[in-house]
Every structure is written in C-alpha cells, then in structure tokens.
Amino acid sequence: MFTFDQLAGFIAVAEELHFGRAAERLNMTQPPLSRQIQKLERSVGAELLQRDNRKVQLTHAGVAFLDEARRLLALAERAPLTARRIASGRSGLLRIGFTAASGLSILGPLLEEIATRLPDVDIDLQELVTGEQVQALQTGELDLGLARPPFDGEVFDSHLLYRESLVLAVPTGHPLALLGRDIDNDELKDEPIIMHSPLQARYFYDLVIRTFPVQHGNVVHTVSQILTMVSLVAANRGVAFVPHSATALGIHGVEFLPLAGSKGEPVELHAIWNRKVENPALGRLLTELEYQME
Known part of the structure; x- marks a missing residue:
C-alpha cells in the first residue's frame, strides 16, 4: 500500500x-524522491511517469x-479538522423528532x-407523536425530541x-362564532366534538378531558393529528379543541374562538433528550438553548 508521502511526491x-x-x-533530495x-x-501496479535524461511526462x-491522488491527499488533510469539528459539536448529524x-410553532x-x-x-427530521419520540430517544434513533x-x-x-x-375550531358561520366573546363550557354540551385520540394524542386528550365537560356521546370522530381535526371542522363535521398555533394552518372554512374554560397557556412543548447523551452536536445545541432561555 502506498503512503501519503509517496502521493505528495508524485503530485509534486x-x-x-x-x-x-x-x-x-518538498525540501528533500532527488534520490529519495x-x-x-x-x-x-x-x-499501484502501473507506470505513472515516463522519464529520461531530458524530460518527465505523465503516462x-x-x-x-x-x-485521485490530489483527492486522497485533500481528504487526508481535511480529516483531522473534520474530526475536531465533530468532537466539538460544530459538525455532525442531529436527528430531531417533532x-x-x-x-406550526417552534x-x-x-x-x-x-x-x-x-x-x-x-x-434529519422525523415527524412522530410524543410516544414514538420517547421510544426513539430511548433506543438512540433520535437525539432530540420536540414533544x-x-x-x-x-x-x-x-x-x-x-x-x-x-x-x-368551529365551521365558519357557526352560531358560537356569532357570540363575539369567549365560549363558556355549558355552551359546548350539545356540540358534536372531533376529539383527540386517547392513544396517539394522549397529551391533548388528557388536557381537554381535564378542562372541559366533554360528553362521550358527543364525540363524532377521534383522530390523532391537528391538521385532520381542523380539516374535519372545515367539512362541518363538528368542533374541536386545538392549540392556538393551529390558526396558522390557513384552512378555509374554519374560525377559531377563545375558550372561557381554558386558563392561561396550558399547552406546553418541550425539547427532550436522553440524559445519556453522547452526540457532541447535541451537547453544543443544548448549550445554545440553555443560553437563550436564561
């Protein structure tokens, strides 16, 4: 196998x-070259140079x-820098679940x-519900989750x-939209509800159940994705409890109304990661996030 010194000599x-x-x-004498x-x-197994007493030519x-020699030498020169950048977290790969x-928000x-x-x-982005992100973070398939x-x-x-x-979220022209105020809980008791899945959207399901008097008999559809919920509302299938960021979807035929029963800003989104973090790029990102949030 040839050496990098031999490649440098040949290139020169x-x-x-x-x-x-x-x-x-190359700061050397001719015989060793x-x-x-x-x-x-x-x-290499091939003649690379033709030489005589008067001239040298490439075969x-x-x-x-x-x-190829130039490419190999350039890679060899870059490799230590690349390794240092990855070790410091300045290069590498971050696999982020969301x-x-x-x-729609962060x-x-x-x-x-x-x-x-x-x-x-x-x-590398992967769209996953929170439960799937947790599993992927535990197995090392994700570095960071937005969950x-x-x-x-x-x-x-x-x-x-x-x-x-x-x-x-209500269909455009819905009677509740004409009230011009926050919607009280008792005004929802007869409304058909498009509800979050208790399995695939457990966080929103629990939050809604804790906050509003949702009757099981009023639930007409159960889905896991906010986009699906709002699309069903636009199709006049019912009303739905959604995070405020859903207003950014821009789906025609839907209005978003404030809720009197919702206190403050209860919907939370966290960056989560396995405490046994080993990815230097993630460590560097976490430093940046902590600095921003102080």
Missing part, C-alpha cells in the same frame, strides 16, 4: 515535470491517477437557530420551549 513531480524542482519544493515514485508505481495511467403541531425558528449557530451540522409532557425525569432531561392556549 507531476506538476513540476522535473524531479529536481519537485525535490526542492525517485525511490518514493518507484515504490508508488509498484504499489495515461499517471494522468488518471493524478486526480410533533405535527410543533411544526420547529421553523429552531431550525433557523441551528443553521445560524451550527451551520455545519446536518439535520409534550410528562416525561420520565430519570431517563430524560427537558427544556420548556413554547406555551400556548387552547382555542375552539
């Missing part, structure tokens, strides 16, 4: 087409090998921040990224 001779000038450029080229040709094999609703600004702070870090509480504090650490209110 190929560019100078003169052993003496190449040896001077000639031996390097001979060893390289034996390793056809030498012309082809020159491009819920569909987080794509995901875009977060990706912009990562691009600004860590421009050489590649991002809803609660989390196992012994396994995961987290940062609150975003809070928002719950609002009521």
Whole structure:
C-alpha cells in the first residue's frame, strides 16, 4: 500500500515535470524522491511517469491517477479538522423528532437557530407523536425530541420551549362564532366534538378531558393529528379543541374562538433528550438553548 508521502511526491513531480524542482519544493533530495515514485508505481501496479535524461511526462495511467491522488491527499488533510469539528459539536448529524403541531410553532425558528449557530451540522427530521419520540430517544434513533409532557425525569432531561392556549375550531358561520366573546363550557354540551385520540394524542386528550365537560356521546370522530381535526371542522363535521398555533394552518372554512374554560397557556412543548447523551452536536445545541432561555 502506498503512503501519503509517496502521493505528495508524485503530485509534486507531476506538476513540476522535473524531479529536481519537485525535490526542492518538498525540501528533500532527488534520490529519495525517485525511490518514493518507484515504490508508488509498484504499489499501484502501473507506470505513472515516463522519464529520461531530458524530460518527465505523465503516462495515461499517471494522468488518471493524478486526480485521485490530489483527492486522497485533500481528504487526508481535511480529516483531522473534520474530526475536531465533530468532537466539538460544530459538525455532525442531529436527528430531531417533532410533533405535527410543533411544526406550526417552534420547529421553523429552531431550525433557523441551528443553521445560524451550527451551520455545519446536518439535520434529519422525523415527524412522530410524543410516544414514538420517547421510544426513539430511548433506543438512540433520535437525539432530540420536540414533544409534550410528562416525561420520565430519570431517563430524560427537558427544556420548556413554547406555551400556548387552547382555542375552539368551529365551521365558519357557526352560531358560537356569532357570540363575539369567549365560549363558556355549558355552551359546548350539545356540540358534536372531533376529539383527540386517547392513544396517539394522549397529551391533548388528557388536557381537554381535564378542562372541559366533554360528553362521550358527543364525540363524532377521534383522530390523532391537528391538521385532520381542523380539516374535519372545515367539512362541518363538528368542533374541536386545538392549540392556538393551529390558526396558522390557513384552512378555509374554519374560525377559531377563545375558550372561557381554558386558563392561561396550558399547552406546553418541550425539547427532550436522553440524559445519556453522547452526540457532541447535541451537547453544543443544548448549550445554545440553555443560553437563550436564561
């Protein structure tokens, strides 16, 4: 196998087409340079240079090998820098899970921040519900999740990224939309409800059940995605409790009304990660997030 010194010697001779000038450029004498080229040709199994007392020329094999030699040498020179950047967290790959609703609020600004702070870090995005993110974080398939509480504090650490209110999505022209005020709980008792799935959207299901007097008999559809809920509202299938960020969907035929029964901004979105974090890029990102939130 050839060495990087042999590659550097060959490149110098190929560019100078003169052993003496190449040896001077490499701060060495001509005889060891000639031996390097001979060893390289034996390793490659082809004559790379034609030389006589008057001139040096590249063979056809030498012309082809020159491009590859330059590429190999450039890679060798970049490799230590790349390794240092990855070890420091400035390069590498971050695998980020996000819920569909987080794509309407914090995901875009977060990706912009990562691009600004860590421009050489590649991002792999995966849209997953919170339960799927938790599993992927435990198995190491994800580095960071944008998910809803609660989390196992012994396994995961987290940062609150975003809070928002719950609002009521109703079809355009619905009688509740004509009231011009916050909607009281007792005004919802006869409304057909498009409800969150207790399995795939457990966070929103529990939040709504705790806050509003939802009657099981009023539930006409059970779905897991906010986009699906709002689309069903637009189709006049019922009303739905959704996070305020759903107003950004821009779906025609839907109005969003404030709810008197919703206190403050109960909908939370957290950045969560496994405490046994090993990805340097994630460690660096967490430092940036902590600085922002102080």
